[in-house]
Amino acid sequence: MSQDLSALEAKTVSSSWTKHDTSWMLSLFGTSVGAGILFLPINIGSGGFWSLVIMALLAGPMTFWAHRGLARFVLSSKQPNADFTDVVEEHFGQRYGRLISLLYFLSIFPILLIYGVGLTNTVDSFMVHQLGMAAPSRVILSGCLVFGMIAIMLAGEKTMLRVFGMIVYPLTFILAGISIYLIPSWHMPNFSLNQSVGDLSASLWLAIPVVVFAFSYTPVVSGFVNAQRRQYGHHAHTKSETILKRTSVMLIAFVLFFVFSCVLSLTPAQLQQAKVDNVSVLSYLANVEDSHFIMILGPLIAFIAITSSFLGHFMGARESFNGLVAKQTSLPIKTIDKIGVVLMFISIWFASVMNPSILGMMEAFSGPVIAMILFLMPMLAVYHIESLKIYRGKLSTYFILVMGCLAVGAIVFNMVK
Template sequence: METTQTSTIASKDSRSAWRKTDTMWMLGLYGTAIGAGVLFLPINAGVGGMIPLIIMAILAFPMTFFAHRGLTRFVLSGKNPGEDITEVVEEHFGIGAGKLITLLYFFAIYPILLVYSVAITNTVESFMSHQLGMTPPPRAILSLILIVGMMTIVRFGEQMIVKAMSILVFPFVGVLMLLALYLIPQWNGAALETLSLDTASATGNGLWMTLWLAIPVMVFSFNHSPIISSFAVAKA
């Protein structure tokens, strides 16, 4: 009896301890959304001035944390361990409703793939043209090569995807930090002058309309839902 209790406690302690896979998943989850946060969020968030930016910064954590925690708990609510979101949806809502919800889940993720496909093609084309001084191939061929390259990584399985994303995050964060330090001499107090409700109105929209238009971009920038199902199954 005591041996069983000891082994159970030891098992719980080992699960609660931080492991290498936890670090990989943390960086992988960071990598699934930070790209959009850097590419699209700053321009749309800052166009209305400082007040909408501060409000969105306050809303970002609860919107992101509670939504993704709820989705993770839903995936873990299945009777059989290891079930993904499709199987759990069918278990709770039946086959018909499960297929409908799964279809809606697909359409929620599919636009993200389209946006990233265009963004990565534009970025690589610009990098080849301006930084490398090369003539990039036609966009159709370039986008095909990039998408085939990403699908090749997908074919190696979940662990390879998470490992690749976690590795790519390190140089990305490093570049962001170097840019932030490099731009310190350019700091000025002009941004504090926009700390007024009149700034949002000057863009043609009021404060609430500015927030209404910026929240979808913020949600898109902090959206980890495509990988949450795999994350929940792997860490269950």
């Protein structure tokens, strides 16, 4: 009888939807939709129409099952408020746990540097080219922008969720608006399979990492799970899955509509040229269609997307840094947090001022680690952790394991070729 009541209660919690749930769904969505979305149509579409269709079909299961697996991994801890660093040490021992936690931090932190540089460049370019202003001091501009982003995070969870809600809604509407605006420019795609099976397979293989990172909100999953623990107690597992599922649907719907709309507005030759030029799809479309509408919205989308992703990644880096240092020292957690925030502010500010032109090495390091943590580690943990044994032999477990191996393999191949 008690089991039936518990199941009924879990079903009720899962089906009910609150403002808290909406706020976290928008936060996960905002963390995922970073500046990379502006390159996604080119990176996926240049492989041909059928490669795009197949990757679109795979994107949903990859996004939901992978993040659900990571959430289950964090929730598998016996500690009620365990973060990612606590969980890996609990399950894999102190030595390997701290190594994984260190790699996790080092995979997120370079992305923060990239976003700091990107945010400064976007605002600087907008002030000079769109507003006709003189170029501002890069030291002052970058310092103000980075300080503003970090100040939002220091204001607390409620403020952060409120800001996410304020910036993600415009981002969603703008993405949908541009997708609809481009519909008159659509052309009939080439339905013939003009690639060999080998070429198509190679194209799909190399596109997997692009999909992994375009739809990833890995850095914020641990904080998200703990927020559900505080809000829903022992029903955190059920509610987390519900929010993750709706986030995945929202991501797939809006992002893939944008991707297909952009790809159908350009020819395969134009997509290849955009890839060679290494410009965002909106920059290329603005030049091709001579559209002031897209030229104005391009910087706005870039600013909102980078800001939302910066906030999510800062949350993950901050939590990871605190967990790592707390296990090495006897300092109070509040002191560690202050030290971490100051060090990250200085580092991101310095990178934004220096404006490094070569960021590929950072992305190359972050890529494999995030793929392993998001896809491989939670699935391997299913066969290592007793509390996760109910997921052994599931189709989703094998699917994410295979996709994780393919993603890591493709990233390594791109690095050494």
